[in-house]
Amino acid sequence: MEFLVKSARPETLKTATLVVAVGEDRQLGSLAQAVDAASGGAIGAALKRGDLAGKLGQSLLLHGLSGLKAERVLLVGRGKETLSDRQFRKMAASAFGTLKGLGGGDAALALFDVPVKNRDVYGVARLLLESLADGVYQFDQYKSKKAEPYALKKITLVTAKTEQAEVERAATHARAITAGMALTRDLGNLPPNVCTPTYLGEQAQAMAKAHDNLTVEVHDDKKLRELGMGSFLAVGRGSEEPPRLVVMNYQGGGKGEQPYVLVGKGITFDSGGISIKPGLSMDEMKYDMCGAASVLGTFRAVLEMRLPINLVGLLACAENMPSGHATRPGDIVTTMSGQTVEILNTDAEGRLVLCDTLTYAERFKPRAVIDIATLTGACLVALGSHTSGLLGNDDTLIRQLLDAGVAADDRAWQLPLFDEYQEQLDSPFADIANIGGPKAGTITAACFLSRFAKQFQWAHLDVAGTAWVSGGKEKGATGRPVPLLTQYLLDRLQQA
Incomplete structure (x- = not known):
């Protein structure tokens, strides 16, 4: 159209x-x-x-x-x-x-x-x-x-002639954002036998071939071992599909200018692993990579608008499957940061790939880091399918994202990240457990991630309720939160 x-x-x-x-x-x-x-x-x-x-x-x-x-x-x-x-x-x-x-x-x-x-x-x-x-x-x-x-x-x-310039500007932005949303929806709607971690890396590489100011590296499991990403690797151990860390680097701003970093959860299928999910609606677990898809979609929008910023995208891609090689409940792994994690539930896998990826983000000396993940069913229970959950360690960044969500009609709502919740993650055997019990699941998941985000301004978007529509003929990816993320970046340019 x-x-x-x-x-x-x-x-x-x-x-x-x-x-x-x-x-x-x-x-x-x-x-x-x-x-x-x-x-x-x-x-x-x-x-x-x-x-x-x-x-x-x-x-x-x-x-x-x-x-x-x-x-x-x-x-x-x-x-x-x-x-x-x-x-x-x-x-x-x-x-x-x-x-x-x-x-x-x-x-x-x-x-x-x-x-x-x-x-x-x-x-x-x-x-x-x-x-x-x-x-x-x-x-x-x-x-x-x-x-x-x-x-x-x-x-x-x-439109009237006096308003034409503003409407043209809006049309330029809307075309780019909707193109990014369409890409995100396409990737989410693909079947998991097509959209694998390798496939997501190939899509990023294809985008880089079309744009001179975008470079892409795809790190395989050998490189992840060299980096010490024991938590990331633990998630993909049960699958025949190898994990991938996809690093996208867009240089639209000045040389040496600190980038914004977007981190996307890319679990291309989540069976739950050994802690296997119920069979009903498990097909929708192909959408567990929508965080990574939204990062790709935001890059599409940024590239089309040629925004004068530096932007890094990190896609943490793996498939979570049960097998004789799979990670077990009770296993302890060592993260890239050196912190150890007791895995009490293998279905809490998103935070395991994200924590190592957040540590990797430190090397870019970012202005701010935003991770996007279909992380917890608790967020769907708390906020439904209309609003994304938002938590973080910086009040200014949180407010900027809330404002961007209102402007883009892609709203988020802040949940608390009080120290009291951190105690639910205590483990008698490791530095931290990967789950905090049945209470406040969205918050304790963000508490887990916060342990790996102390070196920068960080926000976490839980899009488990907003990234796709469940069940029936209307089932499908929504393209969110591409509008929110793109609006956040547009706002940073206007306030620079």
């Missing part, structure tokens, strides 16, 4: 379908009023007949209105009040749901007279384009019969 921006009066546009918003009580914004006047009051007449109440998400298609160059006009209800982000997304989804079923090859959206809480024209345009792109996404590469292509190929955002 092609997304364009055009400065024009909507009533003068030649298009297959022109979309304008209508509020309850026959409320017309300035753009809808102009279209109504040009059509000789056709919209107002339809409203008086009661054809559309203007409630949020309602729609009405009008054909052959005189005085307009548009072949048809789609009225979409926006309700009574200033809209929240969620309400605006519902309105956009309603409009797109009608548009993609029509025969026209293009559409023009004149929706910038719809008020959205706490959003300027840039923010509204970003929200609109990212909502539309979400509706366009399909994953059918393993189906014999592909989905029928939409007749709709092009959508134009209609």
